Amino acid sequence: MENAVYVLLGLTSVVCVAVILWRGWMLRWSTVVPPEIADALAGCHTREDVKAVRSLCAKHPSPLGRLIGLAADRLDWPKADNMDSLETAARHEVVHLERGLVVLEVIVGIAPLLGLVGTIAGMMTVFGDLGQTGLNDAAKLAEGIALILRATLAGLLIAIPSLIFWSYFSKKVEVLAVEMETLCDDFIRRQYRDPKA
DSSP: OHHHHHHHHHHHHHHHHHHHHHHHHHTOHHHHSOHHHHHHHHTOOSGGGHHHHHHHHHHSOSHHHHHHHHHHHTTTSOHHHHHHHHHHHHHHHHHHHTTTHHHHHHHHHHHHHHHHHHHHHHHHHHHHHHHHHOSOOHHHHHHHHHHHHHHHHHHHHHHHHHHHHHHHHHHHHHHHHHHHHHHHHHHHHHHTOSTTO
16 A cells, blocks of 8 residues: 555646646747747837738747737737637647646645655554564664655655646646736737727
């Protein structure tokens, strides 16, 4: 039983590290909000400038590029309809940015519990042996207790970094979403400045 718990804790730690590396790579600022597109948007004031922005969006595939490309393709739509479709697409992009974070959230919950299961299983074994042999060797008892508490420690050492990175990535997704919303909103406002548009 204890060995199975340690195997599960090991697998949990591997999954945790893999998700942290994956999300860290995918949530880089330059991957989500490429500076080339952000700079082009700052200089995009008329519908004539939109062609250059579209080509940059195609050159730099990213969540921001997809949203701006969608809005640029629908500039002949009424502003309200374009904004509605952009909001729907933005929600999808945010969901994609949040992929994998639920795994870290689950690990935060289960790692300490797995450690506790290992500790309880170990204590049952140690006290079961103690019942048969009696309390003749206190050093052996202390060694057994130290061994079983390692499961709790392992669970906590997995859960703590998971919690830190889950919180960090969740906040980063929020910040990236606000930045994309701001850039998209500015783009739409500039393109629909003409009251006839």
